[in-house]
Amino acid sequence: MNLSSKIYVAGHRGLVGSALMRRLTTIPSPSQGEGWGGGESSNGPYTNIITRTHTELDLTDQQAVRAFFEKEQPEYVFLAAAKVGGIHANNTYPAEFIQQNLAIQTNVIHEAWRNNVQRLLFLGSSCIYPKDCPQPIREEYLLTGPLEPTNRAYALAKIAGIEMCWSYNRQYGTRYIAAMPTNLYGPGDNYDLNNSHVLPALIRKMHLAKLAMQGDLAGIMRDEASHGSIPNDIKEMIGLHPNVPITQSSALDPRSPVILWGTGTPRREFLYSDDMADACLFLMNLPNERFTSVLSPQSSVLSTDSPPLVNVGCGEDLSIRELAELVKDVVGFNGNLILDSTKPDGTLRKLMDVSRLGQLGWHSHTALKNGIEKAYSDFQSNRRGT
Secondary structure (H helix, E strand, O other), X not given: OOOOXXXXXXXXXXXXXXXXXXXXXXXXXXXXOOOOOOOHHHOOOOOXXXXXXXXXXXXXXXXXXXXXXXXXOOOEEEEOOXXXXXXXXXXXXXXXXXHHHHHHHHHHHHHHHHOOOOEEEEEOOHHHOOOOOOOOEOHHHOOOOOOOHHHHHHHHHHHHHHHHHHHHHHHHOOOEEEEEEOXXXXXXXXXXXXXXXXXXXXXXXXXXXXXXXXXXXXXXXXXXXXXXXXXXHHHHHOOOOOOOOHHHOOOOOOOOOEEEEOOOOOEEOEEEHHHHHHHHHHHHOOOHHHHHHHHOOOOXXXXXXXXXXXXXXOOOOEEHHHHHHHHHHHHOOOOOEEEEOXXXXXXXXXXXXXXXXXXXXXXXXXXXXXXXXXXXXXXXXXXXXO
């Protein structure tokens, strides 16, 4: 990509999309590590970036997407728009997760082909891989076993997106790749406890419990105004009455524990969102020969055997209990952690094999504790999650 290339970022207000916007509009510092940048053309800032809010462009509307592409004619597309959520949201709203994600990616990928987009990067998720996948998870493990039931609808939608990129590459010679990140976190994350992922949920729970220990009812009210309503089980956890507005509650429990879903033994890998954004730019800026190696890992021609798929992660994981202890330290919560084994654990381990990306020359550079510190600082700025 040249600095003046016309680049469309779909989903620019989301976790990955906002990180992409920061990366595209910033010149990376040499101190940010060897992972940053994929060549001369990858240095920012880029000057011709296209964005649309959901109000301005509903990506599930086929005609609206067609009109947008025909008018704007982007050269490169980052498809980061998606309906996302944690275990609870995925398990509660499977119809919305499969319908909306299928519609978004179908419309964008098809219109990218119709309007001769040079390269497209489709963002997926590690949940595309089988529930009981060998560890670490390699790209070739796709479709080798049953999926995790709690997020099967979302995973199937993302698998369909990978297949769509692959199919258009094979039939039309397009250059579309699919990047599968591990669990992401960072600035602009979603802290709504009704549908957030595990790390932002832990940050907010620990923060609320810390405020309860301090007797800071005003701080809890500010938190609710900034990051969404506090569910009844969390109200009870910190000593407030369920189904009663916080303004009418006076009691806070200074002994408030933080309750963790499940046994705490499942292991997860986490990647800072700005690292993910840099990996995306790195991939989109690969020279043609190396880019083709992503499209067809086992062949110099477009492959019928291997999808254009690459894992993105840090290559290290930790248990949910270990993660909770790390968040506890960063937030400054001094209370107890309690495990609720009646709640689901989900997949027992999800560690990505990132050797394919490493062989191309990219590695993550943000240590987990440092990333959590940055995320907590952003959380405290009272910016409501997207």
